[in-house]
Amino acid sequence: MFIDRARITIKAGDGGNGITSFIHYKGIVGGGPDGGDGGKGGDVIFVADKHLSSLVDYYYKTKYVAENGSPGEPKNCFGKKGKDLVLRVPLGTVIKDKETGNIIADMFTDGQKKVVLVGGDGGKGNAKFANSRRHAPHFSQTGEKTETKQVLLELKTIADVGLVGFPNVGKSTILSKLTAARPKIANYHFTTLSPNLGVCNYYDDQFIIADIPGLIEGASEGQGLGIEFLRHIERTRMLVHVVDVSGLEGRDPYDDYLKINAELKKYGELKKLKQIVVANKTDVYGADEKFVEFKKQIGRKHKIVPVSAITGEGLEVLRKTIFEMLSTLPPVKPLEFEEFNYEKPERLGWEILKEGETYVVVGSLVEVLKRNVVMDDMHSFAYLQKVLRDRGIIDELRKMGANEKSTIIIGGEEFEFVD
Ligand SMILES: Nc1nc2c(ncn2[C@@H]2O[C@H](COP(=O)(O)OP(=O)(O)OP(=O)(O)O)[C@@H](O)[C@H]2O)c(=O)[nH]1
Numbered sequence: 001m002f003i004d005r006a007r008i009t010i011k012a013g014d015g016g017n018g019i020t021s022f023i024h025y026k027g028i029v030g031g032g033p034d035g036g037d038g039g040k041g042g043d044v045i046f047v048a049d050k051h052l053s054s055l056v057d058y059y060y061k062t063k064y065v066a067e068n069g070s071p072g073e074p075k076n077c078f079g080k081k082g083k084d085l086v087l088r089v090p091l092g093t094v095i096k097d098k099e100t101g102n103i104i105a106d107m108f109t110d111g112q113k114k115v116v117l118v119g120g121d122g123g124k125g126n127a128k129f130a131n132s133r134r135h136a137p138h139f140s141q142t143g144e145k146t147e148t149k150q151v152l153l154e155l156k157t158i159a160d161v162g163l164v165g166f167p168n169v170g171k172s173t174i175l176s177k178l179t180a181a182r183p184k185i186a187n188y189h190f191t192t193l194s195p196n197l198g199v200c201n202y203y204d205d206q207f208i209i210a211d212i213p214g215l216i217e218g219a220s221e222g223q224g225l226g227i228e229f230l231r232h233i234e235r236t237r238m239l240v241h242v243v244d245v246s247g248l249e250g251r252d253p254y255d256d257y258l259k260i261n262a263e264l265k266k267y268g269e270l271k272k273l274k275q276i277v278v279a280n281k282t283d284v285y286g287a288d289e290k291f292v293e294f295k296k297q298i299g300r301k302h303k304i305v306p307v308s309a310i311t312g313e314g315l316e317v318l319r320k321t322i323f324e325m326l327s328t329l330p331p332v333k334p335l336e337f338e339e340f341n342y343e344k345p346e347r348l349g350w351e352i353l354k355e356g357e358t359y360v361v362v363g364s365l366v367e368v369l370k371r372n373v374v375m376d377d378m379h380s381f382a383y384l385q386k387v388l389r390d391r392g393i394i395d396e397l398r399k400m401g402a403n404e405k406s407t408i409i410i411g412g413e414e415f416e417f418v419d
């Protein structure tokens with residue numbers, strides 16, 4: 001199954017908790033704190049891999065969680081770091097934040113790496129909280145918790161040349177003759193159901209050709225399979241527009257040519273691409289006359305190359321014509337976008353919510369305090385008061401009218417306001 005879009009849930013590992021522990025040897029009483037820090041959680045990293053061609057793995061499995069860091073250990077031992085989670089995606093995969101649609105990365109070159117989510121920091125063990133006044137801290141910090149995110153993966157094939165045309169005109173046959181690709185070929189419409197890529201050699205050079213399902217009138221509005229796949233030729237450098245000049249299907253080549261171009265124009269981006277028109281199936285009886293007329297109708301609008309994909313006639317001219325046009329065009333470029341990165345939650349922000357005489361302090365600072373402070377430890381509580389003072393929270397409470405009768409709630413604990 002060809003899957004070129006997926007929505008997955010990812011989460012970096014949580015940081016491991018720091019622990020509270022004291023040196024404990026036979027015969028030693030009241031040893032100092034020796035609780036180690038927790039390990040950092042694993043990151044979620046995307047890597048572009050040229051050996052992959054679809055996002056099918058992400059269709060079947062949609063939840064990806066990196067390993068958590070391990071808790072710290074006594075004797076000042078650090079907890080183990082959580083393993084990073086590496087997600088491999090085909091070249092051309094665009095990673096977007098589901099919520100905002102912002103682009104996080106365009107996985108354009110083989111081996112390209114992008115750390116999309118960073119693992120949580122490990123919490124500090126109680127050994128880290130000891131100082132000259134606080135010899136035996138009975139508290140340690142819990143590890144940083146990470147958030148779950150949803151990302152969209154969208155494959156936008158990277159190729160130099162896109163093959164377009166009505167169904168059954170011989171696009172896949174041409175690909176199979178110019179490259180080593182072996183797409184399915186058959187005498188009915190919509191044989192090709194997903195893009196095929198092939199590498200075409202031209203002396204020492206190479207270029208990549210993408211064959212997509214046939215387009216029909218209304219493709220740009222969603223008719224047939226078209227719209228799903230036009231995306232795959234959006235970032236090609238030029239198009240090879242294949243037209244059947246045999247008249248085998250009773251259609252008029254020039255009419256087909258106009259219709260396909262009208263669809264490309266409606267799709268937007270594609271109309272800017274240069275194109276070579278290929279008049280295919282010239283081996284069929286009567287095709288010669290049709291070709292002469294078709295060529296007249298096209299005039300000087302586009303270069304036109306007559307070929308028979310079946311007999312191979314004209315294919316070397318086509319190869320050369322494509323190469324010559326490509327050498328005048330700029331290389332395929334990654335998307336231009338403002339890179340979006342998930343921020344770690346702002347660690348020290350706060351806000352005071354007031355309801356009657358109750359003041360609730362919220363924000364990430366509170367989360368950090370909750371992790372750092374053990375309310376019934378005297379030293380720890382003194383630390384809390386100091387932070388509240390230093391961060392201007394006490395001043396702000398006063399400004400908002402807090403007094404002895406007020407209740408202050410911080411991280412679920414109630415306090416009286418003592419100025
Ligand atoms: N006589 C003749 N038949 C051809 C030629 N090229 C392709 N065909 C035949 O046309 C039919 C369609 O060829 P495909 O290559 O599958 O066409 P396609 O454009 O990829 O078709 P879809 O994938 O359905 O859009 C097959 O039966 C081919 O053998 C040609 O040059 N001459």
Ligand SMILES: [Mg+2]
Pocket residue numbers: 171172173183184185191192211212213214
């Ligand atoms: Mg085909």
